[in-house]
Amino acid sequence: ExxxxxxxxxxxxxxxxKVTLSCNQTNNHNNxxxxxxxxxxxxRLIHYSYGAGSTEKGDIPDGYKASRPSQENFSLILxxxxxxxxxxxxxASGGLGGRGEQYFGPGTRLTVL
Amino acid sequence: GDKVKQSPSAxxxxxxxxxxxxxxxxxxxxxxxxxxxxPRGSLMNLFYLVPGTKENGRLKSAFDSKESYSTLHIRDxxxxxxxxxxxxxxxxxxxxxxGSGTRLLVSP
Numbered sequence: 001e002x003x004x005x006x007x008x009x010x011x012x013x014x015x016x017x018k019v020t021l022s023c024n025q026t027n028n029h030n031n032x033x034x035x036x037x038x039x040x041x042x043x044r045l046i047h048y049s050y051g052a053g054s055t056e057k058g059d060i061p062d063g064y065k066a067s068r069p070s071q072e073n074f075s076l077i078l079x080x081x082x083x084x085x086x087x088x089x090x091x092a093s094g095g096l097g098g099r100g101e102q103y104f105g106p107g108t109r110l111t112v113l
Numbered sequence: 114g115d116k117v118k119q120s121p122s123a124x125x126x127x128x129x130x131x132x133x134x135x136x137x138x139x140x141x142x143x144x145x146x147x148x149x150x151x152p153r154g155s156l157m158n159l160f161y162l163v164p165g166t167k168e169n170g171r172l173k174s175a176f177d178s179k180e181s182y183s184t185l186h187i188r189d190x191x192x193x194x195x196x197x198x199x200x201x202x203x204x205x206x207x208x209x210x211x212g213s214g215t216r217l218l219v220s221p
Contacts, residue, residue, distance in 0.1 A: 041213060042117075042199055042201075042212050042214055043199070043211045045209075050207055056207070059208075101158065101161040102146065102201070104155075104156040106154070107154050
């Protein structure tokens with residue numbers, strides 16, 4: 001079955017440290033997305049990609065970078081982590097250009113101390 | 114204001130009863146997805162809709178793009194239906210916009 005996986009599932013980081021969250025999909029989808037979810041909010045889009053080598057800013061990109069080295073992999077990078085980036089991060093993949101259904105990974109819980 | 118507004122924000126049901134959740138859009142939505150986030154945090158796909166209706170077991174969803182809303186009907190609610198329901202609107206680009214969710218608790 002096609003799937004989206006994320007690693008690590010839980011991460012504790014220190015303020016100012018570098019954090020990399022990884023996502024892998026076997027859906028063969030062109031599009032991949034990184035969201036964060038905070039209490040009281042739905043999911044908010046950080047970065048997305050429409051193919052290997054591309055990254056685009058979402059609605060809340062400040063403090064985050066993204067990397068899409070291949071069709072299957074999409075990483076979210078926090079160069080200088082801050083406590084405000086404590087959240088649950090979800091990766092998703094989707095196909096069919098902009099009209100495709102999105103499928104989500106299990107999430108990564110990040111705590112920045 | 115909210116581009117995707119979900120109502121109600123929270124709901125309690127007894128097992129075996131029916132209910133409806135709603136999303137209103139202030140953006141030109143062309144597609145809608147409904148998800149259930151279970152108590153463990155996983156997001157499960159329920160429906161992906163272009164304008165029209167779909168049904169799956171005890172769940173039925175409708176999307177009216179002209180009137181800018183979507184509904185999710187739950188029939189004969191079960192304990193395992195508990196969780197947070199999200200709708201997400203697509204506008205033809207790569208991004209979708211999520212609502213803030215409806216928290217549903219089904220009790221015996």
